[in-house]
Amino acid sequence: MEQSDFFNPLRWDRFCCVNLTDLERYTGRRHERSLVQCLIVYKPDEFDKLFVDKIRTFSYLCAFIHRYKTTMSLNASFDSNLTTPLYNESSTAAIHYDIYSTFCPEAVAVDKYVTPYTYVIGFPGNIFSLIIWLQRRMRNSSGYYLAALALVDLVFLSLQVVYELNEKWEVKCLDLPFICEFYPIIFLTSQYLSPILVLSFTVERYISICHPFKREAWCTTRNAKIVIVCTTVGCLCINSIQGFFWSYDSQNKKCFLRGSVVEYGTASFWTIWTWCVEAFVFLLVPLSILYFNIHVIVEARKLSKFEQSTLHSRTHRNSATTVMLLAVSFYQIFTTLPVTVIVTLYYTFPPGIEKDLPEITDAWRAHFQYYWAKTVIEEIGMTHYAGNFYIYMLTGKIFRQEFKKLMRPLIGGLKVKLTNTSMTEYSTVRTGSVKNRKEVTVRMCNGKSNGHPIDSTESEPVLNSSETQL
Numbered sequence: 001m002e003q004s005d006f007f008n009p010l011r012w013d014r015f016c017c018v019n020l021t022d023l024e025r026y027t028g029r030r031h032e033r034s035l036v037q038c039l040i041v042y043k044p045d046e047f048d049k050l051f052v053d054k055i056r057t058f059s060y061l062c063a064f065i066h067r068y069k070t071t072m073s074l075n076a077s078f079d080s081n082l083t084t085p086l087y088n089e090s091s092t093a094a095i096h097y098d099i100y101s102t103f104c105p106e107a108v109a110v111d112k113y114v115t116p117y118t119y120v121i122g123f124p125g126n127i128f129s130l131i132i133w134l135q136r137r138m139r140n141s142s143g144y145y146l147a148a149l150a151l152v153d154l155v156f157l158s159l160q161v162v163y164e165l166n167e168k169w170e171v172k173c174l175d176l177p178f179i180c181e182f183y184p185i186i187f188l189t190s191q192y193l194s195p196i197l198v199l200s201f202t203v204e205r206y207i208s209i210c211h212p213f214k215r216e217a218w219c220t221t222r223n224a225k226i227v228i229v230c231t232t233v234g235c236l237c238i239n240s241i242q243g244f245f246w247s248y249d250s251q252n253k254k255c256f257l258r259g260s261v262v263e264y265g266t267a268s269f270w271t272i273w274t275w276c277v278e279a280f281v282f283l284l285v286p287l288s289i290l291y292f293n294i295h296v297i298v299e300a301r302k303l304s305k306f307e308q309s310t311l312h313s314r315t316h317r318n319s320a321t322t323v324m325l326l327a328v329s330f331y332q333i334f335t336t337l338p339v340t341v342i343v344t345l346y347y348t349f350p351p352g353i354e355k356d357l358p359e360i361t362d363a364w365r366a367h368f369q370y371y372w373a374k375t376v377i378e379e380i381g382m383t384h385y386a387g388n389f390y391i392y393m394l395t396g397k398i399f400r401q402e403f404k405k406l407m408r409p410l411i412g413g414l415k416v417k418l419t420n421t422s423m424t425e426y427s428t429v430r431t432g433s434v435k436n437r438k439e440v441t442v443r444m445c446n447g448k449s450n451g452h453p454i455d456s457t458e459s460e461p462v463l464n465s466s467e468t469q470l
Contacts, residue, residue: 100368100371102358103360107368107371107372107376111168112164112168115164118386122153122157122385122386123154125386125389126154126157126388127150127154128406129388130147131406132392132403133146135402138398138402141201141204141221142224142325145201145224145228146328152190157386159183162183175248175255176255177250179255180255181244181247181248185243189236192235192277195289196231196235196281197228199285200227202292202293204224205296205321205322205326206292206295238277241273244261245261245270282337283337285336286337287337289332293329296322300319320395320398324391324392327391327395331387335384336381339377339381342377348370
C-alpha cells in the first residue's frame with residue numbers, strides 16, 4: 001500500500017483482505033469501513049515507515065473507533081496505543097465505551113449519573129471538614145492529617161469532574177497544550193495522597209496506643225506537618241513522569257500517550273510503571289492500614305480497668321479519637337481493596353471477539369457481567385473521597401460540637417435576615433376604657449408599632465412608636 005493511497009478512500013477496498021460486510025452492522029459509509037478493515041488486516045512491519053508515522057498518534061483512528069462501536073486488535077505498537085486507557089482508567093478502555101452503551105446500558109447509566117451524587121455529598125462535606133479541622137481547638141497532630149485529607153479529597157473531586165466531562169460527556173477540556181501533560185500529574189497525586197495520608201495518621205495512632213512512651217516524641221503537630229509535606233512532595237515526584245508519558249499533538253489537537261512508552265503492549269514501560277505504583281498505593285497501603293488497625297484494636301482492649309479509672313478523662317478522649325480514626329481507615333480499606341481486586345480480574349474476563357456481536361457469546365456475557373460489577377464497585381470506591389465528613393459526624397463528639405459552633409452564626413444570621421425582611425403585618429386591636437372603646441389599627445414593622453385610632457377625634461392622641469399597649 002503506497003502512502004498516497006492512505007489519503008484516497010476510493011482505493012482502500014483493493015488493499016483489504018477481509019469481507020467488508022464484517023463491519024456492516026456497525027458502520028455507515030463503505031470507504032470508512034474499508035479503512036478500519038485495512039488497519040485490522042495489515043501488520044506494522046508491512047507498512048512503509050512513513051505511513052506508520054502518519055497514523056502513530058491514533059487520533060484519527062480513535063474517532064472511528066468511538067463512532068463505529070468496535071474495537072481494533074492491532075499487533076505490536078498499535079495494540080498498546082489503542083487499548084491504553086486515559087488517565088488511570090482501568091483496562092476496560094474508552095474504545096469499548098460504545099459497545100457498553102449498546103449491550104450494557106445500565107452500567108453506563110450508573111457510571112454517568114450516579115457519580116454526580118458523589119460530588120453533591122463530597123464537595124460540601126470536604127469543605128466543612130477542612131474548616132473544622134483548622135479551628136484552634138482541633139489543631140492537634142491528627143487534626144492536621146485530617147485537614148490535609150479533606151483538602152486532597154476536595155482537589156481530587158474537582159479534577160474528577162473535569163475527567164468525567166472529558167470522557168463520559170464528551171466535553172473536551174483536556175486536549176490542550178500544557179493541560180495534557182500537567183493534568184495527570186496533579187490528578188494522580190491527589191488520588192494517591194488520600195490513602196497515604198490515611199496510612200500516616202494510622203501509624204501515628206498505632207504509636208500513640210501501642211508505644212505510649214514514644215508518643216511525646218513522635219506524635220506532635222510539627223512531625224505531622226513534616227510528614228504531610230514529605231508525602232505530598234513524594235507523590236508529586238512519583239507522578240511527575242506522567243508529564244513525559246502524555247503528549248499533546250498540535251497537528252491533530254489531541255492528547256495521547258507517547259508511542260515509545262507503550263511500544264511493547266503489556267510489557268511496555270508505561271504499563272509496568274503503572275502496575276507497580278498502583279499496586280503499592282491501592283494494595284500494599286490498604287493492607288498496611290489493616291495491619292496497624294488490628295494492632296491498635298488489640299492493644300486498646302488490653303487496657304485495664306485501673307488505667308481507665310485513673311486516667312478516665314484523657315483515656316476517654318483518646319478512645320473517642322481512636323474510634324473516629326479507625327472508622328475512617330477501615331472505610332478506606334473497604335472501599336479501596338475491592339476496586340483493586342476487580343481491576344486485577346480484568347484479564348480473567350476479557351472482551352470477546354468484536355465480530356461476534358451483536359450475538360452475545362459466553363465470553364461477551366461474562367465480560368458484560370464483570371463490567372457491571374466493576375462499575376458498581378468503582379462507584380462505591382469513589383465515596384471514600386467524599387464520605388469522611390459524615391464519618392466524623394457519626395463518631396466524633398468534639399467534631400459535632402465544632403460543627404454546631406460553626407453553623408450557629410450562620411443560622412442566627414439567617415433568622416435575623418428572615419425577620420427583617422418579613423412582610424409587614426397589620427392587626428386591628430381595641431384600646432381605651434370600657435366607656436370609650438376605640439379600635440386602633442397598628443402597623444407592625446421591625447417590632448415597632450405605629451397606631452392610628454379609627455374612631456378617634458382630632459383631640460384624641462395618636463399612639464406613638466414608643467407605646468406598648470396594643
